[in-house]
Amino acid sequence: MVVVVVVVTVVVMVDCLNGRLGAGKPARQIEEAADTCNCLKVKHNKDNLMIAKSILDLWPELEWIQNRYLREKTAKTWELALSKSALKPEDLKRIPFTLLAGPDLSVSFMDHKRAVVHIAHECGLKFNVFFKNELPVDMDILIAGAILADVGKLLEYEIDENGKCIQGKYGQFIRHPFTGVSLAEQCGIPPEVCHIIAAHAGEGDLIKRTTEAYIVHHADFMTFLPFKNRQL
Numbered sequence: 001m002v003v004v005v006v007v008v009t010v011v012v013m014v015d016c017l018n019g020r021l022g023a024g025k026p027a028r029q030i031e032e033a034a035d036t037c038n039c040l041k042v043k044h045n046k047d048n049l050m051i052a053k054s055i056l057d058l059w060p061e062l063e064w065i066q067n068r069y070l071r072e073k074t075a076k077t078w079e080l081a082l083s084k085s086a087l088k089p090e091d092l093k094r095i096p097f098t099l100l101a102g103p104d105l106s107v108s109f110m111d112h113k114r115a116v117v118h119i120a121h122e123c124g125l126k127f128n129v130f131f132k133n134e135l136p137v138d139m140d141i142l143i144a145g146a147i148l149a150d151v152g153k154l155l156e157y158e159i160d161e162n163g164k165c166i167q168g169k170y171g172q173f174i175r176h177p178f179t180g181v182s183l184a185e186q187c188g189i190p191p192e193v194c195h196i197i198a199a200h201a202g203e204g205d206l207i208k209r210t211t212e213a214y215i216v217h218h219a220d221f222m223t224f225l226p227f228k229n230r231q232l
């Protein structure tokens with residue numbers, strides 16, 4: 001009897017520590033979904049749940065995601081995107097983060113993407129301090145969504161013969177919120193996070209954003225529009 005009570009208590013504590021993963025999405029469901037992740041075409045085991053060093057090098061912020069399954073699915077989505085992209089991890093630290101802010105932009109793709117994640121992270125913490133249960137922010141969902149918001153851009157860009165980043169043919173037809181969701185779903189990313197990817201840009205103005213999606217949207221645009229409009 002005592003043993004049963006202890007086991008139940010430990011299970012409940014682990015679930016609580018893993019945190020809420022969006023409305024009605026307990027951590028255990030994420031764990032079960034991990035077994036059917038399409039991006040690897042294999043059943044998960046302890047070894048392939050590890051995050052590739054090249055991805056952790058790009059995204060040290062992955063460590064902020066408390067739920068290990070969500071953390072590893074987020075990393076796998078970047079891994080899948082890189083496997084399909086014309087860009088290499090080193091290109092992401094060199095190319096400008098947007099093609100819409102003039103030819104002299106020196107802020108790299110990764111510097112901008114990581115800045116968005118840091119700003120969103122700080123916003124989420126402040127929301128939880130000041131608004132508490134009135135507007136709770138799921139930090140795992142928020143961070144995963146911020147890290148994945150622009151993952152689809154890896155299929156949107158190409159490098160020309162001069163090493164310059166250009167929009168490829170594929171990207172002219174399908175924008176990165178769509179390709180991002182497609183990549184994420186192949187890796188078993190939950191719908192609360194796919195929603196952030198889908199709604200982070202202008203397309204999201206047409207739907208009702210979650211609190212986490214609003215934060216990522218504003219973190220993204222507050223660090224984009226001032227660059228785009230700074231010549232005015």
Ligand SMILES: [Fe+2]
Binds near residue numbers: 201
């Ligand atoms: Fe974007």
